[in-house]
Amino acid sequence: MIFKKFNIENKKARDLIPQAITVLALxxxxxxxxxxxxxxxxxxGISFGFGFLNQEASFDITFSMIEYDGSHSxxxxxxxxxxxxxxxxxxxxxxxxxxGVIVGISRLSDNYLIAKVAEWYVEIxxxxxxxLQIFFWYFAALRALPLPxxxxxxxxxxxxxxxxxxxxxxxxxxxxxxxLSVIAAFIAIYFITSYATKQREQFGKQIPTTIISLATLIxxxxxxxxxxxxxxTFEYPVLKQLSPTVFTYAGGVSIIPELIxxxxxxxxxxxxxxxxxxxxxxxxxxxxxxxxxASIGLNKNQILKLVVMPQALRIIIPPTxxxxxxxxxxxxxxAAIAYPDIVLVFAGTALMQxxxxxxxxxxxxxxxxxxxxxxxxxxxxxxxxMAIKEK
Amino acid sequence: xxxxxxxxxxxxxxxVPMGLFLVSLSFxxxxxxxxxxxxxxxxxxxxxxxxxxxILGFIGFYxxxxxxxxxxxxxxLNKNINSNNFNALLTLFTIFIIIKSIPPMxxxxxxxxxxxxxxxxxxxxxxxxxxxxxxWFNRFMYGxxxxxxxxxxxxxxxxxxxxxxxxxxxxxxxxxxxxxxxVFVFPFLGIKLISGGSFGLEYVESAAxxxxxxxxxxxxxxxLFCFPIGVILALGRRSSLPAIKYISIGFIELWRGVPLxxxxxxxxxxxxxxxxxxxxxxxxxxxxxxxxxxxxxxMAEVVRGGLQxxxxxxxxxxKSLGMGYWRMNALIILPQALKLVIPGIANxxxxxxxxxxxxxxxxxxxxxxxxxxxxxxxxxxxMAMEGYVFAGLVFWVICYAMSRYSQNLEKxxxxxx
Numbered sequence: 001m002i003f004k005k006f007n008i009e010n011k012k013a014r015d016l017i018p019q020a021i022t023v024l025a026l027x028x029x030x031x032x033x034x035x036x037x038x039x040x041x042x043x044x045g046i047s048f049g050f051g052f053l054n055q056e057a058s059f060d061i062t063f064s065m066i067e068y069d070g071s072h073s074x075x076x077x078x079x080x081x082x083x084x085x086x087x088x089x090x091x092x093x094x095x096x097x098x099x100g101v102i103v104g105i106s107r108l109s110d111n112y113l114i115a116k117v118a119e120w121y122v123e124i125x126x127x128x129x130x131x132l133q134i135f136f137w138y139f140a141a142l143r144a145l146p147l148p149x150x151x152x153x154x155x156x157x158x159x160x161x162x163x164x165x166x167x168x169x170x171x172x173x174x175x176x177x178x179x180l181s182v183i184a185a186f187i188a189i190y191f192i193t194s195y196a197t198k199q200r201e202q203f204g205k206q207i208p209t210t211i212i213s214l215a216t217l218i219x220x221x222x223x224x225x226x227x228x229x230x231x232x233t234f235e236y237p238v239l240k241q242l243s244p245t246v247f248t249y250a251g252g253v254s255i256i257p258e259l260i261x262x263x264x265x266x267x268x269x270x271x272x273x274x275x276x277x278x279x280x281x282x283x284x285x286x287x288x289x290x291x292x293x294a295s296i297g298l299n300k301n302q303i304l305k306l307v308v309m310p311q312a313l314r315i316i317i318p319p320t321x322x323x324x325x326x327x328x329x330x331x332x333x334x335a336a337i338a339y340p341d342i343v344l345v346f347a348g349t350a351l352m353q354x355x356x357x358x359x360x361x362x363x364x365x366x367x368x369x370x371x372x373x374x375x376x377x378x379x380x381x382x383x384x385x386m387a388i389k390e391k
Numbered sequence: 392x393x394x395x396x397x398x399x400x401x402x403x404x405x406x407v408p409m410g411l412f413l414v415s416l417s418f419x420x421x422x423x424x425x426x427x428x429x430x431x432x433x434x435x436x437x438x439x440x441x442x443x444x445x446i447l448g449f450i451g452f453y454x455x456x457x458x459x460x461x462x463x464x465x466x467x468l469n470k471n472i473n474s475n476n477f478n479a480l481l482t483l484f485t486i487f488i489i490i491k492s493i494p495p496m497x498x499x500x501x502x503x504x505x506x507x508x509x510x511x512x513x514x515x516x517x518x519x520x521x522x523x524x525x526x527w528f529n530r531f532m533y534g535x536x537x538x539x540x541x542x543x544x545x546x547x548x549x550x551x552x553x554x555x556x557x558x559x560x561x562x563x564x565x566x567x568x569x570x571x572x573x574v575f576v577f578p579f580l581g582i583k584l585i586s587g588g589s590f591g592l593e594y595v596e597s598a599a600x601x602x603x604x605x606x607x608x609x610x611x612x613x614x615l616f617c618f619p620i621g622v623i624l625a626l627g628r629r630s631s632l633p634a635i636k637y638i639s640i641g642f643i644e645l646w647r648g649v650p651l652x653x654x655x656x657x658x659x660x661x662x663x664x665x666x667x668x669x670x671x672x673x674x675x676x677x678x679x680x681x682x683x684x685x686x687x688x689x690m691a692e693v694v695r696g697g698l699q700x701x702x703x704x705x706x707x708x709x710k711s712l713g714m715g716y717w718r719m720n721a722l723i724i725l726p727q728a729l730k731l732v733i734p735g736i737a738n739x740x741x742x743x744x745x746x747x748x749x750x751x752x753x754x755x756x757x758x759x760x761x762x763x764x765x766x767x768x769x770x771x772x773x774m775a776m777e778g779y780v781f782a783g784l785v786f787w788v789i790c791y792a793m794s795r796y797s798q799n800l801e802k803x804x805x806x807x808x
Contacts, residue, residue: 019634026638033665040664111478112471113485127790128783129745132759136783139766139775329650336751347656357660361653369648 037358044355050363052354053078059349061340063256074350081345082367088262088341089328095267096327097320100274107279118275126272131333133269138261138337145257148239149247157236163248165255166237178221178230185220189213258339262331270327274320281316282308314386321379325372332368342367398457407465410454417448418486425491445483452479511771523774524781527765531758531781534601540593544604547581578615582608597675598755603785606757609679610744616683617743618736621690622729626720628691629698639691646688651746654681659753678750686743693735697728730804737797741790758782 041048053075060070064080065087106118125133143162146152151161159166172178196207224230237252285308293307334341335348342364351360398406420431421444432440452473460466472482503518506525514520524531533541554577558569585608588594600608627639646654658681659674666672701724709719729736748759756764762778765771 015632019632022638023634036667037664040668043668109478109481110471110474111481114478114481117485123791124787127741127745127787127794129748129759129786131748132779132783132786135759135763135775136779140779141776143775332650332652333749335652343650343652343656347653351660357664361657361661364653365649365657368650368653369645372648 041358046355048358050359052356052359055354057350057353059353061345062338063259063340074346074354077350078342078346078363081340081342084339084345085328085331085334085341085343085371088259088266088331088334088339091259091263092266092270092327092331093324095263096270096274096323099267099271100320100323101278103271103275104278105282107275108282122272122275125268126276130265130269130330131336133265134261134333134337137264138257142257142261147247148249151239151249157234158252159237159239159249161249162257163254164257165260166249166252167255168234168236169251169253171233171235172230173232174224174228174230177224177228181221181224181228181230182217185217188216188220192216256339258334258337261337262334262339266327266330269330270323273323273326277316277319277323278312280319281312281314284315285311310386314383317379317383317386321376321383324379325375328371328375329368398454400457400460403457403460403462406454406457407460407462410451413447413451413454415451417444417451417483418490420444420447421487421490425494444487445480448483449476449479452483511774519777519780520774521777523765523771523777527761527771530602530765531761532602533604534756534761535599536595536601536604537593537599540587540595543584543587543592547584548604548607551577551581574615578612582612597673600675601756602761603758605750605755606744606747609675609682609747609750609757610740612679613682613686613743614740616679617687617690620683620687621739622694622725624687624691625694625698628695643688643691646685647692651682651685651749652752654685655749655752657681674753674755678753678755682743682746682750686739686746689739689742690736693732693739694728696735697730697732698724700731701728733797733801733804737794737800741793744790744793745786758785 038048054073056070057072057074057077058070059077061068061077061080063084065083066076066080068076068080103118103121106114107122109115109118145160145162148159148161148163151159151166153159157168192212193209196209199205199207221230225232235251237249237254239247240250241247289307289311290303293303298306331341332343335344338344347360347364351357354360398410423429423431430440432443435443453476455465456469456473456475456479457465458469460469473479499518501518503516504521505514505516505518506521507513508522509526511520511523513522529538529541533544536544551573554569554573558566558573561569583589584592585600586595586597624639624643627635628643630636630639655678658677662677663671705723705727706719709723714723747757750757751760751763759779759782762775762782766773766775766778
C-alpha cells in the first residue's frame with residue numbers, strides 16, 4: 001500500500017529504483033569477479049600487470065612485416081600480430097569491394113545469364129560458414145598446388161606453389177623522394193579538382209578533371225624517376241635446390257598460403273554481402289531520377305555517374321561499413337589455419353607461455369574495439385561528407 | 392549496302408539461320424572439346440582454333456540481333472542475353488565457362504568418384520572418395536557420442552520434428568500449447584535425454600558430444616536465449632532511464648566490437664579465473680553463454696531498428712489507453728517492431744548457425760571440427776576436399792532453407808498499411 005502510493009506520487013523515485021537495482025547488480029557482479037580473480041591469481045602466484053610485455057618472447061612467428069625473432073619482446077610480438085591482422089583485413093576489404101561491386105551490378109544486368117550467375121554466387125558463398133570456406137581453401141584447394149620444383153609460373157617472374165606464392169621484391173633507391181612526389185601529386189590533384197568545381201559552379205565551364213588528375217598522378221612521380229635519381233629494380237624469385245629432393249625459391253617475397261587462403265575466403269564471403277548492399281543501393285534510387293536525368297539530355301554514362309551513383313552511394317556506404325568491420329573481425333578466424341594474426345600470436349602463443357589470461361584477452365579485445373571504432377569513425381566522417389547537402 | 396551488312400527485318404531469312412548456325416557451331420566446338428577432348432577446329436593454327444568459338448559465336452550473335460523481328464523466341468533471346476555486343480560477349484564467356492567446368496566437376500563428384508568400400512584403399516578413381524564420408528558419417532553426425540547411446544539423440548530430434556510437424560496441422564488454439572512446450576519444456580527434456588545421468592540413462596559428458604547434432608543443439612539453445620535477451624537489451628537502449636540506457640549501450644557495443652573467437656577464448660581461459668577456486672562450469676555451457684551474449688548484442692541492434700521505425704503515434708496511442716511500459720511494449724510495440732525486422736532477425740540467426748563451427752576454439756567439435764579430426768587420421772590422409780565439400784553442402788542446405796523460410800515468413804506476415 002505504502003509502496004504503491006510512493007510509486008505513483010513520486011515519479012523521480014520510481015525512475016530511480018530500477019536504475020539503482022541495475023547498477024548495484026552490475027557492480028556486485030564486477031566486484032565478485034574481481035575478488036575471485038584476485039584470489040585465483042594470488043593462488044597461482046601471479047600479479048596483475050603489463051610488465052610481461054617487455055619480457056623476451058622466445059617464440060618465432062612464421063610471417064612478419066617487421067623485423068622479429070624470438071629475442072624480441074612480447075610487445076613486439078603483439079605488434080607483429082596486429083600488423084598481420086591489418087594486412088589481411090586491408091587486402092580482404094580491397095578485393096571484397098571490387099568483387100562486391102562487380103557482382104552487385106551484375107545482379108542487375110539486363111543479361112539474364114550474368115544476373116543468374118551473380119545471384120547463385122551470392123546464394124552459395126553467403127550460406128556457407130566462413131570458417132569452412134577458409135578450411136576449404138587452405139586444406140583442400142591450396143594443398144592441391146604443385147611442389148616448388150613444378151610451381152605454376154607466371155612468365156618466370158612469379159611462382160605459385162604449395163608453399164606459397166613467390167612474387168618479385170621491389171628494391172627502391174631514394175624511395176622517400178618517390179613517396180613525397182606521390183603525396184605532392186595528390187595535393188596537386190586536390191587543388192585541381194577544387195579549382196574545377198569552382199569554375200563549373202561559377203562559369204559553367206567543364207574541365208576534364210579525371211584526365212588531368214591521372215596525368216598529374218603519372219607525370220610527377222615519373223619526373224622523379226627521370227631526374228631525381230629514383231629507381232626501381234625487381235628481385236625475382238629463383239628456384240634453389242636445398243637437397244636432391246627439396247627445392248625452394250630464393251629471393252623475392254613469399255606470400256604464405258595461410259594469407260592467400262584467408263584473404264580469398266574473407267573477400268569472397270564478404271563480397272556477397274557487399275554485392276547485396278550495392279544492389280539494394282542502386283535499386284533504391286527512384287526510377288524518376290533516371291527518367292528526369294534522361295529527359296534533360298544526359299547520356300547513359302552521365303546518368304550513372306552524376307545521378308544514380310551519388311545517390312546510391314549514400315544508401316550503400318553505411319551497411320558496407322558494417323561489412324568492413326565484420327571482415328576485420330572475421331580475420332581473427334586466422335587462428336584456425338595458423339596465420340599469425342593477433343589472436344594466434346598473442347591470445348594463443350603468448351597466453352600459453354605467460355598464463356596471463358586476463359591481461360592478454362583484455363588487450364586483444366581492446367585492440368579489436370579500437371579497430372572497430374576507428375573504422376566506424378572514419379566511415380561516419382565519409383558518410384557525412386557524402387550526405388545530401390541541402391542548399 | 393546497309394541492307395546487306397546490317398541485320399534487319401528485311402534480310403531476317405538469311406541472317407538468322409546463318410547466325411544460329413555460327414552460334415551453335417561455336418557451342419558445339421566448346422562442348423566437344425570439353426566432354427570428348429576432341430578439337431573440331433584442329434586443322435587451324437592453334438591460337439586461332441583457341442579463339443575461334445568466341446569469334447564465331449560473336450559474329451553469330453551479331454547476325455541474329457534484329458530488333459522487333461516479330462519472331463517471339465528471337466526477341467526474347469535478344470532482349471535477355473544479346474542486347475548489345477558487350478552482352479553478347481558476356482553471354483558467350485559465361486556459357487563457355489559453364490560448359491568447360493561441367494566435365495571436371497562431373498568427373499570429380501560422380502563419374503570418377505568411389506562410393507563402395509570401407510577404407511582409403513578402395514578409392515582408386517581420380518575423383519572424390521565418398522567412402523570417407525560413408526565410413527565417418529556416424530562421427531560426423533554424432534561426434535564421439537557412444538554408438539550404443541545414439542538413439543537418444545535421434546529420439547530427441549525425432550520428438551522435435553514430430554512436435555513441429557504436428558503443430559503445423561493443429562488448430563490455432565492448440566498451436567499455442569505446442570509452441571509453449573517447444574520453448575519451455577522440450578529444450579530441457581531433450582538435453583536431459585542426451586546428457587543422461589538419471590532415469591537409468593548412462594551419463595554422457597558434453598566433451599563427447601559433437602558432429603552435426605551439436606551444431607543443432609548449440610544453435611537451438613543460443614537462439615532460444617539470445618532472442619529474449621536481445622529484446623530486453625534493445626528496450627534498455629531505448630529506455631529513458633540513463634543508467635539502464637548507458638549500461639545497455641556499453642554492453643551491446645562491447646560485444647559487437649570484438650570477434651566471436653576472442654569471446655570464446657575469453658570463455659575458455661579468462662572466465663574460469665573469475666570464478667571461485669574449484670568451481671567448474673561445463674565447457675559446453677560456457678560456450679553457450681558466450682555465443683548467446685554475443686548474438687544477443689546483434690539481435691538487440693536489429694530489434695532496435697524495428698523499434699525506431701515505429702511511428703511515435705503508436706507509443707502515444709498505447710499510453711493514452713492507460714497502458715504501462717511493459718504492457719505497451721508487449722502488446723503494441725514489440726509485435727509490430729519484430730514483424731518489421733524479420734529479415735534482420737533471420738540474418739542474425741543465420742549468422743549464429745554459421746558461427747557454431749568456431750567452437751573448435753575451446754575443443755568442442757561439431758561437423759567442421761569432426762572433419763578436421765577425421766582428415767588428420769593417418770588412415771584417411773588427403774581427404775580434406777571431400778570432407779569440406781560435404782560439410783559445406785550440409786551447411787549450405789541448412790542456411791539456404793533458413794533464409795528461404797524467413798523470406799516466406801516475411802511475405803506471410805506482411806500486412807498492407
